[in-house]
Amino acid sequence: MQNRKNRKGAVLFTDYNRGRSIKKALSMSREEVLFEIKESKLKGRGGAGFPTSTKWMLTAAAKSDVKYVICNADEGEPGTFKDRVLLSEYPDLVFDGMVIAGYVIGAKEGIVYLRGEYEYMLDSLNEYLEVIRKENLLGKNILGKDKSKEGFDFDIRIHLGNGAYVCGEETALIESLEGHRGEARNRPPFPVNSGFKGKPTTVNNVETLAAVTKIIENSGKWYQEHGTDKSTGSKLFSVSGDCEKPGVYELPWGTKISELLKIVSAKNTKAVQVGGASGICLDKSQFNRTLGYEDMPTGGSIIVFNESRNMLKVLKNFMEFFVEESCGQCTPCRIGNVKLLEGVKMIERNEFTFNYINKLKELGATMQVASKCGLGQSSPNSFISILENFKDEILNTGLNSTSFGNGGNNGK
Amino acid sequence: MLVQEKNSLTEEIEKYVEELGKDRSALLEILHLLQKKHRCIPDFAQQEVARLLDIHPVEVFSVITFYSFLNAEPKGRNIVRVCQTISCDMKGKDNLCNAIEREIGIKFGETSKDNKFTLEYTNCLGLCDQGPAMAVNDRVYTSLTPEKAVEILNGVK
Numbered sequence A: 001m002q003n004r005k006n007r008k009g010a011v012l013f014t015d016y017n018r019g020r021s022i023k024k025a026l027s028m029s030r031e032e033v034l035f036e037i038k039e040s041k042l043k044g045r046g047g048a049g050f051p052t053s054t055k056w057m058l059t060a061a062a063k064s065d066v067k068y069v070i071c072n073a074d075e076g077e078p079g080t081f082k083d084r085v086l087l088s089e090y091p092d093l094v095f096d097g098m099v100i101a102g103y104v105i106g107a108k109e110g111i112v113y114l115r116g117e118y119e120y121m122l123d124s125l126n127e128y129l130e131v132i133r134k135e136n137l138l139g140k141n142i143l144g145k146d147k148s149k150e151g152f153d154f155d156i157r158i159h160l161g162n163g164a165y166v167c168g169e170e171t172a173l174i175e176s177l178e179g180h181r182g183e184a185r186n187r188p189p190f191p192v193n194s195g196f197k198g199k200p201t202t203v204n205n206v207e208t209l210a211a212v213t214k215i216i217e218n219s220g221k222w223y224q225e226h227g228t229d230k231s232t233g234s235k236l237f238s239v240s241g242d243c244e245k246p247g248v249y250e251l252p253w254g255t256k257i258s259e260l261l262k263i264v265s266a267k268n269t270k271a272v273q274v275g276g277a278s279g280i281c282l283d284k285s286q287f288n289r290t291l292g293y294e295d296m297p298t299g300g301s302i303i304v305f306n307e308s309r310n311m312l313k314v315l316k317n318f319m320e321f322f323v324e325e326s327c328g329q330c331t332p333c334r335i336g337n338v339k340l341l342e343g344v345k346m347i348e349r350n351e352f353t354f355n356y357i358n359k360l361k362e363l364g365a366t367m368q369v370a371s372k373c374g375l376g377q378s379s380p381n382s383f384i385s386i387l388e389n390f391k392d393e394i395l396n397t398g399l400n401s402t403s404f405g406n407g408g409n410n411g412k
Numbered sequence B: 001m002l003v004q005e006k007n008s009l010t011e012e013i014e015k016y017v018e019e020l021g022k023d024r025s026a027l028l029e030i031l032h033l034l035q036k037k038h039r040c041i042p043d044f045a046q047q048e049v050a051r052l053l054d055i056h057p058v059e060v061f062s063v064i065t066f067y068s069f070l071n072a073e074p075k076g077r078n079i080v081r082v083c084q085t086i087s088c089d090m091k092g093k094d095n096l097c098n099a100i101e102r103e104i105g106i107k108f109g110e111t112s113k114d115n116k117f118t119l120e121y122t123n124c125l126g127l128c129d130q131g132p133a134m135a136v137n138d139r140v141y142t143s144l145t146p147e148k149a150v151e152i153l154n155g156v157k
């Protein structure tokens, strides 16, 4: 088992004394803090890659007495577990980042939306919050910021999810927090203007908030020196599947897939799924591609498949996931995913026509533009990329019904 | 349900509402507490929650049906959830599930006659580096073999 002591990295997996960045941030003006974040060019680590400084600026500029910071710890994308590591081993980075966010946007309350599957962390996280409350890193007049004028008050509570992947989508998350079904909202309005209870809200991924803490500790310029021009800083990758050393790795953006495969000791690799079930699947010819916004942006899920795996079964596993997790609110996603899964089963039984499979790919392209939220917009990615990149194996061999490997038949 | 049971359920819900507030945003936390205590949210509880939060009972029901960790009908005393997603699948979750089914004598999706176990599949538990993974109630177990999984279930009360 790994722990904080033996993790290695350049930005996040480094030493830190809790409260340090809060203290520094509170000695600066809000604009100065925002400037550092802007200078760092940090982009959201939840997958969408929206510039964090812009999100905070918009929330800070929105007129309202009440605002909220939400830490998105719903981490449900298959193959993702980096936020689990951050929350259990680096809560100092995450919560300090939330306090700094609260200071910049002018919020008094922060909410962590913790996926129900992580309930086993709840007690220790609450204990941690209690400790930093005692140290006045949380609560009323944090670190006695200003004795003469009004201080900065901010507190954090943790809300448990109840087992729904779509609640990671920020507007579905807010619906869920408000006591509704987790169904994505129409946008605009965006949460920065009208989020939780209609108030300006910034929703950030766990890793984004942890990065903020390091940026304030060391400066935006320092952060920018890591990674590449458009993809600054480091990224946590959750690596699983066929490799000897699965786990969470902190690597600079710009790392090539082939380099990553070496680091995790993957042998006889046939395919790499980048970005989880909603990401895309690469074949060998694409292992020289680089991880980063220039080429392959990702929330960090990397699943490795060796030569023994049946890619049709992999695809079936992903499509079953989306059929189960679609909130069912809009037709392209609710019906589309069922149709794509049916198509996979037709191929499995060798009862497909190329004509129909092409129609399904077109349906996938329609879902990408016509679905209401990111779930339906990205669920066809696997379908399209696996059928393109592993066409010969899947469509041209007729081997599907006598399948080999155990790539995911869900025990059915 | 007996009148006494009804009264105590009402009292319990009133207590939650007092702690968490009458706002709609308290709904999921209240349902979570009820689910934990009673392993389901029975009809009468749904009506009482609706009454105290001033929303329609159908709203409460529709929220319950949306979330996979909430249910209106009772399940077994222990809920076993095995991750069915790809990384755990590749690490041999099928063998695990077959062994569990043989040992407990029911299929996934079913509840045992003595109400001790409900077996379910779940999607990625965020433990993909240590698959196959399984949750029993709110505890998780990783790097399982069929033998280990069965042993764990045998140790459950």
Ligand SMILES: Cc1cc2nc3c(=O)[nH]c(=O)nc-3n(C[C@H](O)[C@H](O)[C@H](O)COP(=O)(O)O)c2cc1C
Binding pocket: A043, A044, A045, A046, A047, A048, A049, A050, A052, A072, A073, A074, A075, A076, A077, A165, A166, A167, A168, A169, A170, A171, A203, A204, A205, A206, A208, A209, A373, A374, A375
């Ligand atoms: C279906 C779906 C699931 C998502 N799940 C998560 C999640 O678990 N964690 C997360 O941080 N963002 C998730 N997102 C992205 C969020 O909507 C949002 O973009 C993100 O929390 C913003 O934070 P960031 O700017 O710090 O990345 C998801 C998006 C979609 C469409």
Ligand code: SF4
Binding pocket: A166, A183, A184, A325, A326, A327, A328, A329, A330, A331, A333, A334, A371, A372, A373, A374, A375, A376, A377
């Ligand atoms: S795309 Fe899917 S998950 Fe998103 S709103 Fe539509 S049905 Fe719901």
Ligand code: FES
Binding pocket: A078, A079, A080, B083, B084, B085, B086, B087, B088, B089, B123, B124, B125, B126, B127, B128, B129, B131, B133
């Ligand atoms: S795939 Fe099983 S825990 Fe992620």
